[in-house]
Amino acid sequence: MTQFIVENIDNQTAKNEAWLILHSGRERKKCCLGKIPEDVNPDILKHKIVLFVNIEDKGKYYFANWLDMVILNREDIEQDSPLLKIKLKGDIDSKQLLSRLLQIVSETEMPPFWKVFFKSDAVAEAIKDYEKFPAGAKVHHPWENGLSSHTEEALTAYAQLSKVYYLKEIKHHVCIAALLFHDWGKTLEYSLTSSWSYTDDMPLFGHVYMSAKKICSLLNEFRQGYDFENEEQERQAIRDIQFAEHCILAHHGIKGYGSPVVPATVEAFMVHIADLISARVQMFDMATHMEQNNYLGTMIIKE
Ligand SMILES: [Fe+2]
Numbered sequence: 001m002t003q004f005i006v007e008n009i010d011n012q013t014a015k016n017e018a019w020l021i022l023h024s025g026r027e028r029k030k031c032c033l034g035k036i037p038e039d040v041n042p043d044i045l046k047h048k049i050v051l052f053v054n055i056e057d058k059g060k061y062y063f064a065n066w067l068d069m070v071i072l073n074r075e076d077i078e079q080d081s082p083l084l085k086i087k088l089k090g091d092i093d094s095k096q097l098l099s100r101l102l103q104i105v106s107e108t109e110m111p112p113f114w115k116v117f118f119k120s121d122a123v124a125e126a127i128k129d130y131e132k133f134p135a136g137a138k139v140h141h142p143w144e145n146g147l148s149s150h151t152e153e154a155l156t157a158y159a160q161l162s163k164v165y166y167l168k169e170i171k172h173h174v175c176i177a178a179l180l181f182h183d184w185g186k187t188l189e190y191s192l193t194s195s196w197s198y199t200d201d202m203p204l205f206g207h208v209y210m211s212a213k214k215i216c217s218l219l220n221e222f223r224q225g226y227d228f229e230n231e232e233q234e235r236q237a238i239r240d241i242q243f244a245e246h247c248i249l250a251h252h253g254i255k256g257y258g259s260p261v262v263p264a265t266v267e268a269f270m271v272h273i274a275d276l277i278s279a280r281v282q283m284f285d286m287a288t289h290m291e292q293n294n295y296l297g298t299m300i301i302k303e
């Protein structure tokens with residue numbers, strides 16, 4: 001039987017002599033077992049998922065397809081195996097996501113209503129389960145903490161992009177709110193009881209619609225309890241909430257990818273782009289449809 005060591009996407013278990021485990025989004029309950037050869041520098045093993053080492057041929061690295069791997073059921077692992085102590089999680093949990101959000105909010109100009117909203121318990125409560133879900137079953141961030149990691153990455157990407165001078169005037173609070181909740185519906189779309197299988201909410205509603213609905217109900221409920229200085233401020237908040245809703249409905253960019261509308265504002269376009277940056281860059285770490293760029297020696301995604 002050929003065994004592989006597999007680099008862990010979770011970046012928390014890659015240590016010499018440690019066991020590694022592969023967390024596949026498609027087969028969450030299954031894992032691929034192996035052991036790092038002593039002569040392998042653990043630093044090399046960080047952050048890549050498509051890099052495998054055949055332990056029968058120590059130190060030889062190559063790219064392999066998921067299907068080539070030895071897959072063992074979790075139930076087949078011995079009780080005292082260190083594998084069972086490994087927590088399968090991505091980098092960013094919900095608490096870290098919240099602190100990134102608050103940091104971005106503190107550095108961004110926005111109307112007081114939005115500042116108070118982002119700091120509210122209602123927001124912390126609404127995102128607290130992100131760490132339990134993947135951002136996708138197969139395509140990107142398919143692991144526990146995937147949704148919190150992806151949301152944090154998209155927010156961070158946006159915060160950087162928004163510094164460009166011609167974006168300075170756009171409504172950052174609209175984009176930040178939309179990014180924070182753009183995939184909220186995935187907490188309803190995926191089942192926690194089995195391997196990221198879909199619930200009925202996926203075919204019935206889809207996360208785009210459910211996320212848009214969530215941001216409307218959350219923000220409007222918060223607005224009703226908020227003490228605006230004047231009517232105009234509240235009117236503006238109502239308008240901005242509609243624009244945030246639009247951003248979420250349009251975040252997949254085109255109707256063919258499940259968005260009922262295409263981006264009609266710069267804010268919606270930026271939300272789409274920030275989401276895409278996080279999703280696509282992470283796909284580079286996981287894609288099996290890669291080919292080598294002979295000049296650079298890099299692996300690129302073959303569309
Ligand atoms: Fe989405």
Ligand SMILES: [Fe+2]
Binds near residue numbers: 135182275
């Ligand atoms: Fe997303």
